[in-house]
Amino acid sequence: xxxxxxxxxxxxxxxxxxxxxxxxxxxxxxxxxxxxxxxxxxxxxxxxxxxxxxxxxxxxxxxxxxxxxxxxxxxxxxxxxxxxxxxxxxxxxxxxxxxxxxxxxxxxxxxxxxxxxxxxxxxxxxxxxxxxxxxxxxxxxxxxxxxxxxxxxxxxxxxxxxxxxxxxxxxxxxxxxxxxxxxxxxxxxxxxxxxxxxxxxxxxxxxxxxxxxxxxxxxxxxxxxxxxxxxxxxxxxxxxxxxxxxxxxxxxxxxxxxxxxxxxxxxxxx
Amino acid sequence: xxxxxxxxxxxxxxxxxxxxxxxxxxxxxxxxxxxxxxxxxxxxxxxxxxxxxxxxxxxxxxxxxxxxxxxxxxxxxxxxxxxxxxxxxxxxxxxxxxxxxxxxxxxxxxxxxxxxxxxxxxxxxxxxxxxxxxxxxxxxxxxxxxxxxxxxxxxxxxxxxxxxxxxxxxxxxxxxxxxxxxxxxxxxxxxxxxxxxxxxxxxxxxxxxxxxxxxxxxxxxxxxxxxxxxxxxxxxxxxxxxxxxxxxxxxxxxxxxxxxxxxxxxxxxxxxxx
Numbered sequence: 154x155x156x157x158x159x160x161x162x163x164x165x166x167x168x169x170x171x172x173x174x175x176x177x178x179x180x181x182x183x184x185x186x187x188x189x190x191x192x193x194x195x196x197x198x199x200x201x202x203x204x205x206x207x208x209x210x211x212x213x214x215x216x217x218x219x220x221x222x223x224x225x226x227x228x229x230x231x232x233x234x235x236x237x238x239x240x241x242x243x244x245x246x247x248x249x250x251x252x253x254x255x256x257x258x259x260x261x262x263x264x265x266x267x268x269x270x271x272x273x274x275x276x277x278x279x280x281x282x283x284x285x286x287x288x289x290x291x292x293x294x295x296x297x298x299x300x301x302x303x304x305x306x307x308x309x310x311x312x313x314x315x316x317x318x319x320x321x322x323x324x325x326x327x328x329x330x331x332x333x334x335x336x337x338x339x340x341x342x343x344x345x346x347x348x349x350x351x352x353x354x355x356x357x358x359x360x361x362x363x364x365x366x367x368x369x370x371x372x373x374x375x376x377x378x379x380x381x382x383x384x385x386x387x388x389x390x391x392x393x394x395x396x397x398x399x400x401x402x403x404x405x406x407x408x409x410x411x412x413x414x415x416x417x418x419x420x421x422x423x
Numbered sequence: 424x425x426x427x428x429x430x431x432x433x434x435x436x437x438x439x440x441x442x443x444x445x446x447x448x449x450x451x452x453x454x455x456x457x458x459x460x461x462x463x464x465x466x467x468x469x470x471x472x473x474x475x476x477x478x479x480x481x482x483x484x485x486x487x488x489x490x491x492x493x494x495x496x497x498x499x500x501x502x503x504x505x506x507x508x509x510x511x512x513x514x515x516x517x518x519x520x521x522x523x524x525x526x527x528x529x530x531x532x533x534x535x536x537x538x539x540x541x542x543x544x545x546x547x548x549x550x551x552x553x554x555x556x557x558x559x560x561x562x563x564x565x566x567x568x569x570x571x572x573x574x575x576x577x578x579x580x581x582x583x584x585x586x587x588x589x590x591x592x593x594x595x596x597x598x599x600x601x602x603x604x605x606x607x608x609x610x611x612x613x614x615x616x617x618x619x620x621x622x623x624x625x626x627x628x629x630x631x632x633x634x635x636x637x638x639x640x641x642x643x644x645x646x647x648x649x650x651x652x653x654x655x656x657x658x659x660x661x662x663x664x665x666x667x668x669x670x671x672x673x674x675x676x677x678x679x680x681x682x683x684x685x686x687x688x689x690x691x692x693x694x695x696x697x
Contacts, residue, residue, distance in 0.1 A: 331512035331578075334472050335585055336502030336529030337536075344537050345525055349516040 242305025526584025
């Protein structure tokens with residue numbers, strides 16, 4: 154927009170000088186804010202603790218190595234529980250999120266009021282961490298796997314619902330128009346023109362959430378919602394760092410496997 | 424037979440897209456709707472199958488008033504009207520067969536269609552139509568694996584599966600090369616003759632329209648400014664429809680096209696056209 158004439162030559166600039174100065178001012182204030190925050194945090198930090206941090210870390214790792222493999226066998230059932238919490242939780246959450254996404258998407262919602270309701274459910278599910286859900290559920294329905302599964306499901310509704318309704322809003326409208334013009338009913342239009350277009354996104358989102366849920370469900374045991382976190386917590390409390398290391402290794406390998414599975418599934422559906 | 428009376432569409436923005444259009448298209452007639460961009464061609468055909476709601480006027484299909492029908496009666500009206508799109512509008516992740524069978528959706532229930540359990544007669548019809556449009560070897564291909572011309576043939580097959588009385592065609596050749604454009608236009612016109620369909624084709628390519636259609640209607644700013652045979656499109660008429668331009672060049676091409684059409688064979692047409 155800003156074109157300046159020098160010797161009758163039009164000179165094009167991206168911004169007017171005023172805009173340019175405003176941007177520099179913005180950067181200046183940003184850097185000042187960063188330095189201020191740095192000072193506040195620094196004043197609140199006991200730097201003496203940091204001077205021997207590397208010694209502490211080395212000592213902790215030293216106590217973790219070698220891992221105490223003797224407990225591996227007894228960890229298998231909790232690990233299986235963890236995977237089950239993640240998988241059942243993801244399935245439950247997805248079953249609820251799927252219709253919600255259609256209610257929440259601007260182009261498929263039957264009524265604005267239903268859209269507002271669906272968005273409300275999605276936002277409230279997303280605003281609470283799975284661990285918090287687990288704490289609430291353990292107090293409500295007692296400790297165990299069920300609390301963990303429901304916690305994971307409640308958190309997944311928002312994640313899957315939001316990403317899925319965004320995918321629905323991004324579909325191409327012309328196939329929808331075409332199927333509508335054949336005289337198909339509303340549900341047929343959804344099943345024949347919207348659903349095929351969102352299937353790759355749907356598969357990707359679900360498997361990605363499952364992947365996240367495997368990692369999240371390893372911590373749920375900390376608050377009594379079942380799974381391997383309980384064993385980890387016990388080991389930490391006993392200062393049995395070799396056992397903690399074994400748990401870490403098991404979680405790590407599980408996550409690697411889930412990563413591989415989700416990559417395979419996503420590849421297969423596209 | 425399609426009959427429009429005083430069809431008017433004013434969009435919520437206040438734009439008057441159609442201004443009291445009267446039009447009768449008898450069965451078996453292929454009508455080309457020409458006019459500049461924004462003249463209301465697309466709005467007109469979308470009003471007919473009610474993808475756009477007309478503001479006033481009436482639409483009769485074989486005597487039945489379909490201007491205000493809702494619900495089941497609207498779906499019943501729509502299934503008698505096949506529509507072919509500029510960008511094919513296939514469901515690209517479905518197979519050719521599924522795309523063609525989707526033309527039967529209004530004839531089967533939700534669960535049957537969901538599990539792809541179409542009646543055998545529908546499947547047989549699909550095979551027949553696919554053979555007619557020359558795609559019998561492409562049945563299991565996915566929509567996104569086809570070329571533009573093939574996609575448009577699937578679009579045509581889908582529309583024909585509805586056993587329509589009326590065919591609405593929106594810029595069928597705008598995304599196709601000149602040779603494929605002619606093949607597609609020829610196919611549409613042949614099928615209309617075979618099945619005695621009333622057909623409305625929106626088209627930008629005046630020369631192509633003149634080569635194939637029975638009747639031309641010129642639309643300008645939502646008003647019909649020409650209605651007559653393709654041969655009646657003189658430079659003066661084209662100026663009324665589109666505005667001032669040197670039309671003699673187009674006229675010459677028309678003559679070429681007419682001779683070529685008589686001689687037939689696409690090869691002759693391939694190089695000869697813009």
